[in-house]
Amino acid sequence: MEDDHHQSLSSHDSDLDLSFTTTTTTTTSARTSLARSSLSLSFNDSTRISSVSVSTASTEIPNLHCRPHRRSDTNWSAIKAATNLSSDNTLHLHHLKLIRHVGSGNLGRVFLCRLRDNDHANFALKVVDNNLLKSKQLMLQVQTEARILSSLDHPFLPTLYAHLEASHYTCFLIDYCPNGDLHSLLKKQPNYRFPIDSVRFYTAEILIALEYLHSVGIVYRDLKPENILIRNDGHIMLSDFDLCFNADVVPMVKYSKKRNKTRRNCFGFGSCTKKHTQEEMLMDFVAEPTTAYSRSCVGTHEYLAPELITGNGHGNGVDWWAFGVLIYELLYGTTPFRGGSKETTLRNIAARTVKFDEVNNNNTRGMAQAKDLIEKLLVKDPRERLGCARGAAEIKRHPFFDGIKWPLIRMYRPPEVRGLVVKKSSKGHVGHVGGLLSSQKKRRSLWKGVKCMLLKNKGPKR
Numbered sequence: 001m002e003d004d005h006h007q008s009l010s011s012h013d014s015d016l017d018l019s020f021t022t023t024t025t026t027t028t029s030a031r032t033s034l035a036r037s038s039l040s041l042s043f044n045d046s047t048r049i050s051s052v053s054v055s056t057a058s059t060e061i062p063n064l065h066c067r068p069h070r071r072s073d074t075n076w077s078a079i080k081a082a083t084n085l086s087s088d089n090t091l092h093l094h095h096l097k098l099i100r101h102v103g104s105g106n107l108g109r110v111f112l113c114r115l116r117d118n119d120h121a122n123f124a125l126k127v128v129d130n131n132l133l134k135s136k137q138l139m140l141q142v143q144t145e146a147r148i149l150s151s152l153d154h155p156f157l158p159t160l161y162a163h164l165e166a167s168h169y170t171c172f173l174i175d176y177c178p179n180g181d182l183h184s185l186l187k188k189q190p191n192y193r194f195p196i197d198s199v200r201f202y203t204a205e206i207l208i209a210l211e212y213l214h215s216v217g218i219v220y221r222d223l224k225p226e227n228i229l230i231r232n233d234g235h236i237m238l239s240d241f242d243l244c245f246n247a248d249v250v251p252m253v254k255y256s257k258k259r260n261k262t263r264r265n266c267f268g269f270g271s272c273t274k275k276h277t278q279e280e281m282l283m284d285f286v287a288e289p290t291t292a293y294s295r296s297c298v299g300t301h302e303y304l305a306p307e308l309i310t311g312n313g314h315g316n317g318v319d320w321w322a323f324g325v326l327i328y329e330l331l332y333g334t335t336p337f338r339g340g341s342k343e344t345t346l347r348n349i350a351a352r353t354v355k356f357d358e359v360n361n362n363n364t365r366g367m368a369q370a371k372d373l374i375e376k377l378l379v380k381d382p383r384e385r386l387g388c389a390r391g392a393a394e395i396k397r398h399p400f401f402d403g404i405k406w407p408l409i410r411m412y413r414p415p416e417v418r419g420l421v422v423k424k425s426s427k428g429h430v431g432h433v434g435g436l437l438s439s440q441k442k443r444r445s446l447w448k449g450v451k452c453m454l455l456k457n458k459g460p461k462r
């Protein structure tokens with residue numbers, strides 16, 4: 001049992017040893033050796049990482065608990081109760097007990113932990129040993145992560161409950177995701193592929209998370225299944241913000257014309273069998289860092305956009321490219337440009353167009369739309385790539401996502417995929433993504449029935 005292994009943190013924060021080489025470091029969602037590491041090569045330019053100073057105070061709790069949608073959150077209540085009991089009204093490392101080690105990355109180690117006096121709320125504690133950070137670049141990455149984490153407020157992104165600085169450790173207390181990451185989950189699927197409805201669900205949630213990040217000027221730059229964690233309720237949480245960069249966003253409303261050739265006029269009445277070309281006005285609220293610019297080459301080889309490889313500068317488009325690679329990998333079990341070596345992969349990204357494995361998956365309903373979306377995202381020229389100019393709005397409109405009620409996505413029932421243990425929600429679900437197409441079909445046939453009835457009632461023409 002987890003609790004039998006728990007380790008209490010020293011009551012003196014300065015005496016901490018967070019290296020934890022004990023036998024309790026059993027890994028659940030630990031990064032597998034197959035996981036792909038992120039690279040970060042600085043071109044010494046304007047990555048626009050503003051100089052941020054991480055608090056040197058021994059403890060810091062960002063004043064996040066006032067955020068309205070977090071008010072009833074049980075984790076926040078637990079943190080509040082602990083800080084209220086604390087003599088200085090702040091959370092210290094000694095308020096926490098470590099349960100086990102869950103994974104390690106370039107920057108640090110992540111532990112499942114709980115509050116000493118509350119066994120019901122689980123947290124993840126990401127611990128960075130500043131003495132082990134070998135370069136200024138890595139230190140900057142920790143600062144970036146601290147800054148981004150403290151600014152986030154979204155259900156598909158981590159909540160930073162506390163940012164603790166103790167001795168030579170920087171610690172982030174965030175939501176714990178017991179289901180590990182999407183990369184490990186993908187490896188448990190038959191043929192390393194998720195069913196298309198699961199892909200639609202996960203990628204829709206990721207799209208919403210990216211939309212939020214872009215709307216506050218954050219270009220993520222490290223989208224890959226390893227960085228997508230699954231919460232205990234089966235919804236996703238994007239993690240790892242050390243490679244992000246910030247840019248300005250000027251929100252605007254953009255209009256465009258959409259030609260729709262197959263639309264029937266007059267809501268189907270009158271000359272209802274006649275198809276005609278109709279022009280529809282589309283209005284998008286666009287909050288996208290379209291002028292974002294960086295020259296650093298960061299990311300993970302198989303997910304790098306062509307403009308990242310050439311090093312001539314990149315912007316928000318790198319996330320939409322990576323989104324295309326992600327959809328491909330979740331459907332096909334491999335990335336589209338993967339070669340025998342990293343160099344070959346990079347050459348393929350720069351020169352090849354995306355190809356689809358014709359053997360599997362192709363007859364599945366929705367696969368043609370998925371392929372079309374992937375092709376539109378994997379366009380080499382970022383100016384032509386879907387999402388770059390108008391943000392997530394135009395991706396949401398793609399037929400692959402037809403039928404999704406975006407504002408309700410948090411309420412959809414998550415897919416039941418092999419290897420996933422999902423806590424049943426006490427709140428009702430509005431349905432699941434797999435049911436969308438069939439319910440749309442039902443609605444359409446109902447509409448046809450009503451239409452026929454109305455036409456019959458009109459009686460014969462005199």
Ligand SMILES: Nc1ncnc2c1ncn2[C@@H]1O[C@H](COP(=O)(O)OP(=O)(O)OP(=O)(O)O)[C@@H](O)[C@H]1O
Pocket residue numbers: 029030031032037038102103104105106107108109110124126174175176177178180181226229239240242
């Ligand atoms: N909130 C969390 N809940 C559960 N597991 C987590 C959580 N955050 C991270 N992990 C796991 O811990 C491991 C390392 O985490 P993370 O990727 O954040 O570290 P990192 O040092 O920033 O890595 P990177 O090398 O990608 O920069 C990963 O395997 C991840 O799955």
